Amino acid sequence: MPEPLDELLESLCEVLEDDLDRQEDLLALCKAQGRAALEHDIELMEARTEAINALLSDTVRAERRRVELAGTVVEMLQLPAGEQTLSGLIAAAHDP
Secondary structure (H helix, E strand, O other): OOOOHHHHHHHHHHHHHHHHHHHHHHHHHHHHHHHHHHOOOHHHHHHHHHHHHHHHHHHHHHHHHHHHHHHHHHHHHOOOHHHOOHHHHHHHOOOO
16 A cells, blocks of 8 residues: 555655755765875774765665655656656645
């Protein structure tokens, strides 16, 4: 049985919020890696690189989920091709 639209929209919002958190974490890691590079701390740079790679892997997985959710919502709302954007989805979705 397919998920109701409200649940899909909630899931999509959660995925987008998680993505924002990941982007903030990635920025912090990149800054920390830059500081480690300036200090010539190879071990810390390697640790930051591993953490960055893990975040990027999470991002790829989350992107797949976001595309799946957005596609399902677009289909349920029967959005025309020109309106299959986040803005179009927001405009077509009702307020919770």
